Amino acid sequence: MSLTNAYLKRVYEDLESRCANEKEFLQAVEEVLESLEPIMDKHPEYEENAVIERIVEPERVIMFRVPWIDDNGKVQVNRGFRVQFNSAIGPYKGGLRFHPSVNLSVLKFLGFEQIFKNSLTTLPMGGGKGGSDFDPKGKSDREVMAFCTSFMTELYRHIGADTDVPAGDIGVGGREVGYLFGQYKRLANEFTGVITGKKVGAGGSLIRTEATGFGICYFTDEVLKANGTSFEGKTVLISGSGNVAIYACQKATELGGKVVAMCDSSGYIHDPDGIDLDAIKDIKEVRRARIKEYVEDHPNATYTEGCSGIWTIKCDIALPCATQNEINEESAKVLLANGVQCVVEGANMPCTPEAITAFQEAGIMYGPSKAANAGGVATSGLEMTQNSERIYWSREEVDAKLKVIMQNIYQSCADAAEEAGKPGNLQVGANVAGFLKVADAMVWQGINY
Numbered sequence: 001m002s003l004t005n006a007y008l009k010r011v012y013e014d015l016e017s018r019c020a021n022e023k024e025f026l027q028a029v030e031e032v033l034e035s036l037e038p039i040m041d042k043h044p045e046y047e048e049n050a051v052i053e054r055i056v057e058p059e060r061v062i063m064f065r066v067p068w069i070d071d072n073g074k075v076q077v078n079r080g081f082r083v084q085f086n087s088a089i090g091p092y093k094g095g096l097r098f099h100p101s102v103n104l105s106v107l108k109f110l111g112f113e114q115i116f117k118n119s120l121t122t123l124p125m126g127g128g129k130g131g132s133d134f135d136p137k138g139k140s141d142r143e144v145m146a147f148c149t150s151f152m153t154e155l156y157r158h159i160g161a162d163t164d165v166p167a168g169d170i171g172v173g174g175r176e177v178g179y180l181f182g183q184y185k186r187l188a189n190e191f192t193g194v195i196t197g198k199k200v201g202a203g204g205s206l207i208r209t210e211a212t213g214f215g216i217c218y219f220t221d222e223v224l225k226a227n228g229t230s231f232e233g234k235t236v237l238i239s240g241s242g243n244v245a246i247y248a249c250q251k252a253t254e255l256g257g258k259v260v261a262m263c264d265s266s267g268y269i270h271d272p273d274g275i276d277l278d279a280i281k282d283i284k285e286v287r288r289a290r291i292k293e294y295v296e297d298h299p300n301a302t303y304t305e306g307c308s309g310i311w312t313i314k315c316d317i318a319l320p321c322a323t324q325n326e327i328n329e330e331s332a333k334v335l336l337a338n339g340v341q342c343v344v345e346g347a348n349m350p351c352t353p354e355a356i357t358a359f360q361e362a363g364i365m366y367g368p369s370k371a372a373n374a375g376g377v378a379t380s381g382l383e384m385t386q387n388s389e390r391i392y393w394s395r396e397e398v399d400a401k402l403k404v405i406m407q408n409i410y411q412s413c414a415d416a417a418e419e420a421g422k423p424g425n426l427q428v429g430a431n432v433a434g435f436l437k438v439a440d441a442m443v444w445q446g447i448n449y
């Protein structure tokens with residue numbers, strides 16, 4: 001732990017002793033607190049009002065049993081969660097993750113990050129996250145529906161369009177959102193914007209599906225432009241092949257980059273001709289199959305088991321879009337040795353602290369996830385606005401708003417970094433800019449004891 005500010009250090013050490021088993025959560029908190037060091041002396045009111053002690057503690061955590069019946073008639077039980085982290089600037093907002101690795105630590109890390117990310121969008125959204133250790137992979141549609149129905153039967157009493165608005169994340173795409181929304185509507189007897197990522201034509205916003213991936217590339221484009229370059233002619237690696245990765249690949253290609261590799265949790269494909277995205281969409285979105293099938297009709301492409309090897313391929317730009325801690329120090333050093341110029345995080349916290357340090361010490365362009373992937377939640381915010389106004393914007397309108405939001409996020413990170421005395425450090429900029437608005441709202445609202 002490298003914190004030097006006495007107040008931040010004391011709060012972190014106390015948290016460390018109380019949450020010793022929550023390593024992902026502690027990693028996320030430490031990263032944010034380190035970034036706040038340059039500004040703490042200017043704001044004695046934060047210590048006086050115990051803002052840091054309060055901001056690291058979720059306002060509410062709900063944990064519940066999710067029983068459901070599989071296709072063999074056997075009863076299965078999973079664990080459900082919703083972490084309502086901070087509502088200082090708006091209703092809790094953040095996705096649901098269905099993956100066997102889900103536990104309280106992972107959801108607290110994601111909910112904590114979400115506070116600052118949502119603040120950066122400038123939209124009125126607090127931070128939250130939820131999910132389950134349920135694995136939709138390999139389940140029939142009926143099994144997924146049974147699980148989602150049971151999950152929502154408990155969750156529905158804790159959420160609402162003005163209270164807490166979930167969305168998708170890993171393992172929760174359009175299919176799952178549909179089953180969840182259907183059960184909410186039945187139980188609450190109301191059609192509201194209680195969950196985002198809904199189907200277009202049934203309450204959903206155009207571009208929401210594409211928003212996170214497109215937003216990452218709009219943000220990356222700003223980073224590249226500020227450094228006098230662009231996507232044009234650059235070789236790009238994108239990890240993952242889910243919602244975020246697919247639309248990052250589409251936009252990176254449209255902006256002139258050549259994406260040569262993608263992966264799933266089993267392994268990666270390398271196609272020096274450039275990824276054929278229609279083939280990826282067919283494998284992952286339509287057939288829910290494994291990425292290795294890509295090489296069957298792409299003779300120049302190769303498939304390698306294990307996903308971390310993707311970072312050994314030579315590239316100019318790396319966009320990790322799969323999961324947390326997927327680039328460690330070793331992978332970071334290989335990327336640097338191969339000449340990477342820019343790393344922008346698409347997934348949440350995909351680089352370990354050691355990897356980030358390696359990129360920063362090498363002086364390459366680095367964009368943190370809470371800024372770069374905020375386009376997804378920002379477009380969810382636009383979906384909420386359309387739902388409450390009962391209107392729908394065109395594809396072009398939503399895409400234009402998304403692009404402006406990402407440009408503004410880049411600028412506010414760059415400005416905050418400058419003001420904090422760390423020009424060019426977008427990690428510090430994102431944390432400081434996201435934090436200040438929430439902290440000031442918390443001071444203004446009082447302690448409420």
Ligand code: NDP
Nearest residue numbers: 169170171212240241242243244264265322323347348376
């Ligand atoms: P998806 O479930 O659509 O896709 C996840 C992809 O990552 C899949 O290719 C999956 O492979 C791979 N993956 C998942 N876990 C692992 C793992 N442990 N090791 C290697 N690969 C893994 O999720 P999303 O695309 O929605 O989310 C990806 C990341 O982006 C997450 O960090 C998420 O929190 C973040 N994010 C998502 C947003 C959204 O709008 N969806 C918004 C902001 C951030 P496989 O198919 O084999 O499981």
